[in-house]
Amino acid sequence: MTTTLRPTAPERRTDDGGRSRTYQICVNSRPVGTVELATDAAFGPTVGRVLRLTVDERERRRGRGTVAALAAEEVLRGWGCARVEIAVDAHATVALGLAHALGYTERNRHLAKTLTTVPRLPEGTEGRPMTEAEFAAWESGARRGYAQDLADRGVPAGQARAKAEADHRHALPDGQTSPGVIFSTLLHRGSPVGILWLVLRDRGPGRPGAHVYDIEVAEAHRRRGHGRSLMLLAEAQALAAGADRLGLNVFAGNTPALRLYTSLGYEPQSHHLYKPLL
Numbered sequence: 001m002t003t004t005l006r007p008t009a010p011e012r013r014t015d016d017g018g019r020s021r022t023y024q025i026c027v028n029s030r031p032v033g034t035v036e037l038a039t040d041a042a043f044g045p046t047v048g049r050v051l052r053l054t055v056d057e058r059e060r061r062r063g064r065g066t067v068a069a070l071a072a073e074e075v076l077r078g079w080g081c082a083r084v085e086i087a088v089d090a091h092a093t094v095a096l097g098l099a100h101a102l103g104y105t106e107r108n109r110h111l112a113k114t115l116t117t118v119p120r121l122p123e124g125t126e127g128r129p130m131t132e133a134e135f136a137a138w139e140s141g142a143r144r145g146y147a148q149d150l151a152d153r154g155v156p157a158g159q160a161r162a163k164a165e166a167d168h169r170h171a172l173p174d175g176q177t178s179p180g181v182i183f184s185t186l187l188h189r190g191s192p193v194g195i196l197w198l199v200l201r202d203r204g205p206g207r208p209g210a211h212v213y214d215i216e217v218a219e220a221h222r223r224r225g226h227g228r229s230l231m232l233l234a235e236a237q238a239l240a241a242g243a244d245r246l247g248l249n250v251f252a253g254n255t256p257a258l259r260l261y262t263s264l265g266y267e268p269q270s271h272h273l274y275k276p277l278l
Contacts, residue, residue: 003027003067005035005075017045019079025055025068032059035072040085042166043159048076048084048277053095065098077277083154084275090268104273105252107153111266112247118239119232122225127233130183130195135176138183138195142214143168149251154274171199171213182237186230193221196230200241209243210234227260 005023012020020038024031033055040047050072055064076084086104088096121127130138143164150160172178180201186194197214215230238246248266250257 003064003071004029005068005071006031008034019045020051021075023072023075025064027059027064032056032064033068035068037072037075039079039081042163043083043085043155046080046082047159048079048081050084050086065095066102069098069102073275073277082277084277086273088271088273090270096271099271099273102275104275105154106271106273107150107155108249108251109271110247110249110269111261112245112269113235113264113266115235115239115244115246118236121229121232121236124189125226125229126187127184127196127237128187130176130185132176134185134192134195135183138216139168139175153251153253154276182241184233184237186226186233188221188224188226188229191221193218193224193226194230196234196237198234198237200238200243210238210241210246212246212248227257228264231260231264 004026006026006029008022008024010021018039018041020036023035023037025033025035034052035050036052038049038051039045040049050069053065053068053072055068073084086099088099090096090109146167147157147160147164150163151157155163172181176183180199182196182198182200184196184198185192186196194215194217196212199211199213201209201211212231212234215227215234217226217230235246247269248261250261
């Protein structure tokens with residue numbers, strides 16, 4: 001049997017070089033599923049993204065998804081893409097297994113937790129609004145650190161810097177006073193030990209109402225439980241703002257952070273993976 005991708009509509013293009021197209025997965029010309037492809041809006045036209053790949057239930061467990069995924073990569077190579085990015089639902093274990101089998105590497109995952117009870121911070125620990133001086137000191141290194149995290153996980157340095165700059169401009173159009181953001185400093189017995197960047201969102205039913213964009217514990221104060229305190233502070237602030245769900249991102253390989261979030265009850269929502277197109 002021959003598995004091919006058949007376009008269902010003309011290719012769509014944008015002024016900045018973006019491309020997208022939807023295909024039917026066909027076996028001997030018989031439709032058995034759908035693939036939707038696009039270049040990545042954040043990284044540009046040299047990076048492709050598989051937005052959706054579905055195989056009809058009666059056609060599953062026959063290798064259709066594997067062949068379709070490989071065919072999708074060929075299409076993206078033809079578009080001039082050097083890398084492909086995908087997002088896989090945390091509950092889609094078969095799809096996640098297929099991605100790993102095809103050589104995809106996890107860059108990060110999103111986690112979330114439903115909030116019910118306002119937590120108490122440890123004795124002697126409290127949060128206060130971040131000062132302008134503290135914000136300036138944090139911001140000077142935050143973009144560089146974010147770009148380095150991306151570069152360490154398969155993103156070329158130029159793309160990593162560009163994405164870090166773009167993400168910060170989008171998230172903080174007015175700096176520290178941008179709408180929907182809360183910047184806090186964690187104090188332990190009066191001394192600053194860490195910072196928290198919390199973003200409040202309305203993402204509809206079942207989506208996090210708040211998101212932790214960054215927590216950082218000062219190097220001299222690490223391994224003393226302050227990371228947990230920062231997360232408890234984030235939960236308290238989210239609940240105070242009316243959010244009943246808190247989300248966050250963790251980069252692959254950050255085992256201590258993943259252990260912390262898991263111990264606090266955060267559960268994976270999606271896995272984000274990439275693969276070079278050689």
